[in-house]
Amino acid sequence: MAEVNQQGCLFVGEGVVLKGNFDVPDIASISGTVEGELTAKQVLVEATGVVRGKLTGESIDIRGEVNEHVSSSRSLIIRSTGKVTGSIHYSEIEIEKGGHLHGDLHNLNPHS
Amino acid sequence: MSIFSKNQNPAVNESNANEQPESVEELMAVEQGEALSNGNSEQVTRLESSSRQNVLTKPSIISEGFTFEGTITSDGVLNIAGTVRGKITAKSVLIDSSGQVDGELNSEQLVIKGQLKGDVNCDDLNVGPLARVDGNISYKYIHIQRGGRVAGRFIKG
Numbered sequence: 001m002a003e004v005n006q007q008g009c010l011f012v013g014e015g016v017v018l019k020g021n022f023d024v025p026d027i028a029s030i031s032g033t034v035e036g037e038l039t040a041k042q043v044l045v046e047a048t049g050v051v052r053g054k055l056t057g058e059s060i061d062i063r064g065e066v067n068e069h070v071s072s073s074r075s076l077i078i079r080s081t082g083k084v085t086g087s088i089h090y091s092e093i094e095i096e097k098g099g100h101l102h103g104d105l106h107n108l109n110p111h112s
Numbered sequence: 113m114s115i116f117s118k119n120q121n122p123a124v125n126e127s128n129a130n131e132q133p134e135s136v137e138e139l140m141a142v143e144q145g146e147a148l149s150n151g152n153s154e155q156v157t158r159l160e161s162s163s164r165q166n167v168l169t170k171p172s173i174i175s176e177g178f179t180f181e182g183t184i185t186s187d188g189v190l191n192i193a194g195t196v197r198g199k200i201t202a203k204s205v206l207i208d209s210s211g212q213v214d215g216e217l218n219s220e221q222l223v224i225k226g227q228l229k230g231d232v233n234c235d236d237l238n239v240g241p242l243a244r245v246d247g248n249i250s251y252k253y254i255h256i257q258r259g260g261r262v263a264g265r266f267i268k269g
Contacts, residue, residue, distance in 0.1 A: 095254055
């Protein structure tokens with residue numbers, strides 16, 4: 001753990017509740033609850049993670065729950081345990097069987 | 113049977129006495145035939161049921177270049193490689209990479225590899241990597257493969 005470069009990363013442990021706006025330069029790994037806006041380069045919402053509010057990132061991997069708004073400029077993956085409700089803006093999307101999706105989807109590049 | 117007996121009789125050179133018991137046997141066979149008819153009808157219904165199952169598993173195919181406007185209802189599998197404008201109700205629908213559907217679609221299983229515009233009501237939805245889906249989609253289980261482009265409202269349940 002000491003060897004991994006943790007500069008710019010945010011780790012939210014299970015049971016931790018954060019409220020506010022967060023700007024993360026690198027990786028955000030959420031196992032707890034985040035309420036508010038979260039912007040990161042790479043977002044991992046783990047199985048116990050809950051994000052309520054606006055989630056923005058380049059690549060987003062969802063195994064937990066995300067509500068209200070998701071925006072991904074590169075890739076968005078909703079795993080089989082993932083649950084996303086609200087409006088979703090994506091460039092590339094993948095939903096594993098079992099994934100839960102309820103809301104409006106918008107493709108950021110409608111051409112080609 | 114009578115043809116065979118006629119052919120055999122000159123070759124074997126058996127007496128006519130054999131013919132009569134054969135005719136008697138034929139008569140008995142007819143009578144037995146009635147008794148067997150129940151068994152035959154069982155065979156017939158077995159054939160019918162297997163052909164009915166064949167009817168339900170054989171897909172109806174709308175090939176590339178075929179444009180259909182109207183309502184389609186099917187109890188089985190529907191393969192769409194052409195263009196369909198209208199309402200589709202089927203058990204299992206496959207929209208091939210050249211397929212385009214414009215309108216309402218109701219099915220249990222739906223695999224989209226082509227284009228779909230409109231309202232969808234299905235249980236199991238699978239979107240392929242070259243697919244383009246536009247519309248309100250109501251589903252129970254969903255699987256979207258990387259590369260698939262979907263837009264619109266997704267409603268689970």
